[in-house]
Amino acid sequence: MTAAIHPARETEADAPSAAERWQHLLGGGWIFILLLALIAIFAVLRPAQFGSSYNLSMLAVNAAILLVLSVGQTFVIIAAGIDLSVGTVLVFASITSALVMLHLSGASGSTYGTTSGGWGVVLAGLVVALLSGAFWGAVNGVLVAVARIPALIVTLGTFGMALGFAQIMTNGTDVRAVPETLVDRIGAGTLAGIPVLVLIAVATAALGGVVLHLTRFGVHVFAVGSNEEAARRSGIDVRARLIAIYTLSGTLAGVAAMMSTARFATTTIGGHAMDNLATISAVVLGGTSLFGGIGSIAGTVVGVFIPIVLLNGFVILGIPPFWQTVATGAVLVLAVWIDQLKRRARERG
Amino acid sequence: MTAPPLLEARGIRRRFGHVHALDGADFSVAAGEICALVGDNGAGKSTLVKILSGADRPDEGEILLAGEKVRLESPAVAQRLGIATVYQDLALAPELAPFENLFLGREAMRPGLLGWLGFVDRSAMQRRAAEQFADLGVRLRSARVPISSLSGGQRQSVAIARAAMWANRVIFMDEPTAALGVVQTGRVLNLIRQVRDRGIAVVLISHNMPQVLEVADRIEVLRLGRRVARFAAAEASVERLVAAMTSGSAEAARTPA
Numbered sequence: 001m002t003a004a005i006h007p008a009r010e011t012e013a014d015a016p017s018a019a020e021r022w023q024h025l026l027g028g029g030w031i032f033i034l035l036l037a038l039i040a041i042f043a044v045l046r047p048a049q050f051g052s053s054y055n056l057s058m059l060a061v062n063a064a065i066l067l068v069l070s071v072g073q074t075f076v077i078i079a080a081g082i083d084l085s086v087g088t089v090l091v092f093a094s095i096t097s098a099l100v101m102l103h104l105s106g107a108s109g110s111t112y113g114t115t116s117g118g119w120g121v122v123l124a125g126l127v128v129a130l131l132s133g134a135f136w137g138a139v140n141g142v143l144v145a146v147a148r149i150p151a152l153i154v155t156l157g158t159f160g161m162a163l164g165f166a167q168i169m170t171n172g173t174d175v176r177a178v179p180e181t182l183v184d185r186i187g188a189g190t191l192a193g194i195p196v197l198v199l200i201a202v203a204t205a206a207l208g209g210v211v212l213h214l215t216r217f218g219v220h221v222f223a224v225g226s227n228e229e230a231a232r233r234s235g236i237d238v239r240a241r242l243i244a245i246y247t248l249s250g251t252l253a254g255v256a257a258m259m260s261t262a263r264f265a266t267t268t269i270g271g272h273a274m275d276n277l278a279t280i281s282a283v284v285l286g287g288t289s290l291f292g293g294i295g296s297i298a299g300t301v302v303g304v305f306i307p308i309v310l311l312n313g314f315v316i317l318g319i320p321p322f323w324q325t326v327a328t329g330a331v332l333v334l335a336v337w338i339d340q341l342k343r344r345a346r347e348r349g
Numbered sequence: 350m351t352a353p354p355l356l357e358a359r360g361i362r363r364r365f366g367h368v369h370a371l372d373g374a375d376f377s378v379a380a381g382e383i384c385a386l387v388g389d390n391g392a393g394k395s396t397l398v399k400i401l402s403g404a405d406r407p408d409e410g411e412i413l414l415a416g417e418k419v420r421l422e423s424p425a426v427a428q429r430l431g432i433a434t435v436y437q438d439l440a441l442a443p444e445l446a447p448f449e450n451l452f453l454g455r456e457a458m459r460p461g462l463l464g465w466l467g468f469v470d471r472s473a474m475q476r477r478a479a480e481q482f483a484d485l486g487v488r489l490r491s492a493r494v495p496i497s498s499l500s501g502g503q504r505q506s507v508a509i510a511r512a513a514m515w516a517n518r519v520i521f522m523d524e525p526t527a528a529l530g531v532v533q534t535g536r537v538l539n540l541i542r543q544v545r546d547r548g549i550a551v552v553l554i555s556h557n558m559p560q561v562l563e564v565a566d567r568i569e570v571l572r573l574g575r576r577v578a579r580f581a582a583a584e585a586s587v588e589r590l591v592a593a594m595t596s597g598s599a600e601a602a603r604t605p606a
Contacts (some may be wrong), residue, residue: 215467216456223453226442233440234454235425293444343497 002211021184031285035309042313049316052081057195059312064201065263066170066278067304068256068342070248071208071280074300079242080225080292081253083249084155088163089136094267095166097129098175103180113265116174129254136162141243159276166269176266193261197259204255209297221245278307278310281283281332289339306331353416355380355550356401356432356519361410370396371407372574374593378519378550383541385553385561388571389594397571398521402434403427407426411522433516437523439508443497447489447507448478450496451514481514485543502533506540519550526560538564558587570594
């Protein structure tokens with residue numbers, strides 16, 4: 001039997017053709033090269049400022065929260081969905097967790113605006129944040145999978161509801177007293193010289209990549225996004241998978257909520273309205289198809305860094321930072337266009 | 350008829366409101382034969398196939414698999430009993446590779462702890478998919494590219510290979526060559542013969558009478574929800590099939606199969 005297989009495989013299957021390599025480059029390789037080129041350009045033009053370890057570590061910290069949200073968004077978009085609610089679910093989860101932490105920690109901390117809450121309080125806050133995020137994610141998932149309402153509408157609705165409830169709970173003002181432990185050890189803390197926030201983001205991305213690319217759940221995410229009907233007929237529980245995918249995205253928004261509270265030492269009700277678009281563009285820049293079925297976590301990591309590196313480089317070069325918005329928008333349109341070209345190229349065979 | 354039937358339907362009735370889609374229909378197929386199910390539009394072919402593949406339930410009548418009465422409550426139940434359907438729209442995931450489609454919903458897991466944690470065994474799936482394609486004589490341009498880059502005939506072949514991988518008894522094929530060119534049709538028909546030679550009962554639903562005569566071992570004709578004729582392929586002709594489909598004539602119905 002093996003003898004029968006090998007001739008065919010050697011001649012036809014194993015060596016990727018030039019066309020396949022070209023498609024692979026179109027698929028995600030080019031955006032990585034673009035990122036490297038940007039870094040190289042800024043590093044050559046302003047080596048002292050851009051290449052400094054302080055600047056690089058700030059780049060990574062700026063990317064950390066967005067990356068955690070984008071990992072969840074990657075799962076959702078590969079499953080041919082969309083999650084517009086990530087930013088305000090983050091806000092909701094940060095408010096509920098901050099209120100719980102405030103309630104649990106009595107005295108003020110040594111620094112102004114913090115409380116004395118220790119690791120126990122932080123842990124309780126984390127649990128509340130994760131549950132809050134998971135709750136909104138599950139609501140999204142059930143409405144998409146069971147009620148069969150389009151994800152765009154469902155998550156636009158929960159986008160508003162999560163933000164509204166967060167404002168109702170606090171009368172619209174941020175919770176500014178958060179545990180000192182959280183701010184000092186997580187928000188500003190480092191482990192072996194690496195900011196803790198960055199470590200959390202790296203761990204989330206690594207775990208997300210393993211689950212997406214190596215597990216059965218990950219295969220089913222691709223299958224649901226590629227052809228939902230085929231997945232259903234193959235015996236995959238599409239509803240359960242969709243609910244799990246949206247719940248995962250919500251839960252990661254809960255993780256990001258704790259990171260945000262830790263970093264800014266306050267909740268940030270007004271600061272996350274654009275997170276959904278930022279994550280979607282990061283995911284799409286990273287080669288994940290808006291039509292589902294194609295994508296990777298590695299691509300999303302690259303996609304998260306493109307706008308952040310652009311902004312940083314423009315600031316250092318003295319270019320008005322508003323140009324970053326223009327440049328990111330242009331790269332995003334380019335990315336989707338290349339995705340379309342790639343699809344057409346493949347469908348021609 | 351020499352071989353005992355593997356899957357047999359007796360007196361199947363199915364009403365949709367006032368419409369009698371099936372009015373006491375009989376059907377049988379034996380292991381290792383290609384049985385074509387033909388009939389005019391509205392004769393009840395698709396209703397019968399849905400009932401026999403678990404996608405619909407009859408109002409009356411019984412279904413026997415290897416001589417035992419079975420209740421096909423759902424496609425999943427039918428699949429567990431070794432019955433599969435290749436749908437006209439193939440139900441493949443276009444972005445996934447052929448081997449991933451072969452194992453869709455039935456992924457091979459890594460042994461031990463990793464498997465328990467949900468890790469799939471890609472190399473085992475690729476190996477077994479390559480064996481399956483080689484066994485059935487399916488030649489793909491590449492086993493790694495997504496389905497969407499394959500030709501229509503190759504996609505059909507992947508869909509049939511998948512059905513043959515998981516169904517060891519009966520495979521229903523709904524117009525498997527409808528959208529294909531001459532060369533690809535020939536390849537798919539060869540593949541169908543390969544599947545039959547494994548001892549699987551193949552039920553072919555087709556409107557293409559010359560093709561039915563070319564590939565089928567036996568032909569059953571439905572008309573107005575009932576079986577009106579059975580032919581051995583050797584004694585059938587397009588004229589006799591069309592006569593049975595349109596008039597259900599006694600002459601055709603009496604013909605021994």
